[in-house]
Amino acid sequence: MCPIEENGWQIHSDKGLISHQSGFHAEYRNTSIYYIKQFPYEATIHDIRNWVIKAENLLSRIRQGTTL
Numbered sequence: 001m002c003p004i005e006e007n008g009w010q011i012h013s014d015k016g017l018i019s020h021q022s023g024f025h026a027e028y029r030n031t032s033i034y035y036i037k038q039f040p041y042e043a044t045i046h047d048i049r050n051w052v053i054k055a056e057n058l059l060s061r062i063r064q065g066t067t068l
Helices: 045-064
Strands: 004-006 009-012 017-020 025-029 032-038
Touching (some): 025 045, 032 045
Antiparallel strands (some): 004 009, 017 025
């Protein structure tokens, strides 16, 4: 299955993975991030928190069918 791409995000729904072009990679279940696999070395806690929030919002919108 091809990844879904939007605004720098890639979602591999068949693998349960979401990533951002900045280097953030995480696993998700439903609409929740449950494991952060990788993030840029220079990222702050605030950066990581923002990526998680944006990823969960995107996953929620896709699940509701209000994006793409």
